[in-house]
Amino acid sequence: MKxxxxxxxxxxxxxxxxxxxxxxxxxxxxxxxxxSLHTQSQFISGSGFSLGSxxxxxxxxxxxxxxxxxxxxxxxxxxxxxxxxxxAGFAFAKLRFRASSLVFLGVVSxxxxxxxxxxxxxxxxxxxxGLTSGYFGAVLVYxxxxxxFSIFLFxxxxxxxxxxxxxxxxxxxxxxxxxxxxxxxxxxxxxxxTVTVLQFxxxxxxxxxxxxxxxxxxxxxxxxxxAALASGRTTSIPQLMAGSFVSAxxxxxxxxxxxxxxxxxxxxxxxx
Amino acid sequence: MKARRLTLSQRRQLAGVVFALPALxxxxxxxxxxxxxxxxxxxxxxxxITTTWIGPSTxxxxxxxxDLWTALKNNAALxxxxxxxxxxxxxxxxxxxxxVAGWKIFRSIYFLPTAISWVVLGLVAExxxxxxGTLNSIIHAIGLSGVTTNMLGNESTALSAxxxxxxxxxxxxxxxLFLTGLATLDPSLEEAARIDGAGRWRxxxxxxxxxxxxFIQLAFVMTVIALFSALFSLIFVMTGGGPGYATTTMExxxxxxxxxxGQFGTAALYxxxxxxxxxxxxxxxxxxxxxxx
Numbered sequence: 019m020k021x022x023x024x025x026x027x028x029x030x031x032x033x034x035x036x037x038x039x040x041x042x043x044x045x046x047x048x049x050x051x052x053x054s055l056h057t058q059s060q061f062i063s064g065s066g067f068s069l070g071s072x073x074x075x076x077x078x079x080x081x082x083x084x085x086x087x088x089x090x091x092x093x094x095x096x097x098x099x100x101x102x103x104x105x106a107g108f109a110f111a112k113l114r115f116r117a118s119s120l121v122f123l124g125v126v127s128x129x130x131x132x133x134x135x136x137x138x139x140x141x142x143x144x145x146x147x148g149l150t151s152g153y154f155g156a157v158l159v160y161x162x163x164x165x166x167f168s169i170f171l172f173x174x175x176x177x178x179x180x181x182x183x184x185x186x187x188x189x190x191x192x193x194x195x196x197x198x199x200x201x202x203x204x205x206x207x208x209x210x211x212t213v214t215v216l217q218f219x220x221x222x223x224x225x226x227x228x229x230x231x232x233x234x235x236x237x238x239x240x241x242x243x244x245a246a247l248a249s250g251r252t253t254s255i256p257q258l259m260a261g262s263f264v265s266a267x268x269x270x271x272x273x274x275x276x277x278x279x280x281x282x283x284x285x286x287x288x289x290x
Numbered sequence: 291m292k293a294r295r296l297t298l299s300q301r302r303q304l305a306g307v308v309f310a311l312p313a314l315x316x317x318x319x320x321x322x323x324x325x326x327x328x329x330x331x332x333x334x335x336x337x338x339i340t341t342t343w344i345g346p347s348t349x350x351x352x353x354x355x356x357d358l359w360t361a362l363k364n365n366a367a368l369x370x371x372x373x374x375x376x377x378x379x380x381x382x383x384x385x386x387x388x389x390v391a392g393w394k395i396f397r398s399i400y401f402l403p404t405a406i407s408w409v410v411l412g413l414v415a416e417x418x419x420x421x422x423g424t425l426n427s428i429i430h431a432i433g434l435s436g437v438t439t440n441m442l443g444n445e446s447t448a449l450s451a452x453x454x455x456x457x458x459x460x461x462x463x464x465x466x467l468f469l470t471g472l473a474t475l476d477p478s479l480e481e482a483a484r485i486d487g488a489g490r491w492r493x494x495x496x497x498x499x500x501x502x503x504x505f506i507q508l509a510f511v512m513t514v515i516a517l518f519s520a521l522f523s524l525i526f527v528m529t530g531g532g533p534g535y536a537t538t539t540m541e542x543x544x545x546x547x548x549x550x551x552g553q554f555g556t557a558a559l560y561x562x563x564x565x566x567x568x569x570x571x572x573x574x575x576x577x578x579x580x581x582x583x
Contacts, residue, residue, distance in 0.1 A: 033390050039382060040399045043461070046406065046414040049424070053417065064422075098316075106313035113306030121310065128321045130572030132519035134541040135565035138548050138558040139327035140320065142338055162320030165313050194305035223407030225523040230549070241407050241523075248413055248527045255417070262410045273405030277398065280405075281466050 047263075054260035061256050071256035078254070079247050079261045081240065085268065088239035091153050091228070092221045095160035096214055099168050102161070103213065104206065107172025108198050112184050122173065129166040133159070133226060141230055149231075156231040156239075160221050168213045171283070175209040176202060208279070215276045216283035222269045240265040325565070328558040336555035344555075352559050360535045361543040361560075364449060365567075368517055368539065371453035375460040375513050376506065382461065383468035384494070397469070404462030408523035415455040416442065416528050445536040448529055452537050455524055460516065464509045471505035472498070511575040518568050540564045 053061065060066040075081060109115070110122045133140070140159065149155030179202065187197040203210075228242035238246070244265050247253055273280060332349070335342045352358055386397055403411065418424045419441045429437050441451035475498065483493045499506075522541050525531055531538035531546060538546065541564060548557030 029390060032388055036385055036396050040396055043400050043403055046403060046411060049414050049417050102313040102316055105309035109306040109309035113302050115303040115306040125317055128317050131321050132568050134519055134544050135561040136324035136328055138554050138561060139324040162316050165316055169313055219405055225409050225526060241409050245409050245527055262413050266406045266410050269405045
């Protein structure tokens with residue numbers, strides 16, 4: 019197969035190129051970390067280091083509260099997406115009803131609707147039913163936006179499950195709910211993980227929904243808090259970078275821990 | 291026996307409907323219905339509370355609005371970054387595919403920015419392009435001490451700065467796609483070509499690239515859709531649509547028209563135009579993943 023890692027000049031050049039790309043891709047982290055390690059005056063003068071901006075961060079940006087908000091919003095949204103997406107995927111794959119493939123096509127098409135296209139009526143609707151105070155308006159919107167893709171993913175996944183398995187379960191008296199819960203969900207763990215990781219990163223990183231559908235500043239997720247802090251005129255850049263780092267950390271850790279699920283989700287539907 | 295089998299099938303169908311219903315309600319209620327509402331509101335003057343029916347003239351008026359054309363022009367101008375947002379990741383994926391020592395670590399590093407919010411990446415990009423930022427340091431370091439750029443503050447360059455940032459944000463995802471594609475390539479094909487005396491470029495051109503065509507198409511579609519509907523965070527933190535209207539794209543125009551100017555009807559109309567554009571691209575995507583439908 020491949021030549022045994024002989025250290026040829028070409029190989030070394032390749033390695034150096036890859037190192038250079040790595041430096042470019044790590045640049046954002048370098049900026050966030052180094053810029054945050056100054057006070058505002060040190061930053062302007064360009065010399066000296068201090069942890070001052072980190073110490074005063076929570077005064078400018080209620081990091082703890084906002085990270086908690088983000089976590090809650092992500093958790094509940096993902097829970098809703100799984101709760102409605104799993105049975106729907108099971109139905110489209112195994113419990114085909116009249117016109118189910120047409121309905122499935124419709125649901126998958128909803129994947130293509132950008133939120134901006136419908137944001138005006140959406141905003142008015144959610145405001146009218148009074149859900150812009152608190153998280154639930156945003157949770158509903160995130161759930162609706164994430165559901166079509168998760169249904170697509172689950173349906174594709176469940177099609178790989180033999181019909182006999184489900185039928186046997188039904189005959190054995192599990193019932194449809196039992197078959198879903200006891201037979202299908204346990205083998206769907208990789209698909210569930212993919213949806214969870216993908217949605218977590220998407221929702222954690224989102225700005226628009228949180229910005230519009232959460233009216234109370236206290237309920238803001240960290241990404242929205244950060245964007246709001248950035249739009250303030252007097253914002254200290256070291257503090258902003260410290261806040262950026264904090265907001266990026268959870269999504270980074272999830273990514274590093276579950277990388278392969280993310281890759282699977284992003285390349286879904288084409289990798290075979 | 292026959293009658294019982296029929297009821298079994300009916301029961302299965304009933305269960306299918308019941309299982310699909312909550313998801314359908316969510317998607318119809320929050321995505322389907324608003325599309326219909328947007329169509330209705332696009333014919334009205336609407337401030338979110340009172341609605342006055344105007345009729346089709348709202349559309350002809352909108353198309354006479356220079357803001358709309360500026361936004362469409364900005365979106366069109368950004369399209370020139372799409373080939374870059376595909377070419378660079380393709381090159382990176384090919385490099386990764388050589389599997390030099392530590393390639394898995396490199397892969398993790400290259401994908402790492404994918405996890406980060408575009409709000410954060412936009413803030414970092416602002417630091418990069420800033421007057422006292424990295425870009426100017428680099429320019430000065432290579433000896434051009436008289437040159438100082440301020441790309442984001444300049445009407446003629448702000449859109450390019452946004453485009454460059456967009457390319458950076460897309461690298462991870464597209465590299466991931468191409469690397470997945472390369473992994474499905476049968477190594478013996480390349481091996482056979484090599485034995486037949488084909489050079490590296492010929493192998494890439496005639497074996498690797500055709501094999502990747504589906505992946506390239508998908509990446510193209512995803513990149514174009516992102517360009518039209520995912521730049522909001524970058525624009526919000528980097529430029530706010532400015533200077534002037536230099537970086538106001540369709541999605542940002544919708545936000546501004548609706549939420550800064552309170553013209554809900556016009557914003558709904560703009561939304562439909564955006565939807566039409568991404569819809570055409572989306573149909574292409576549906577056909578690409580069509581084998582799974």
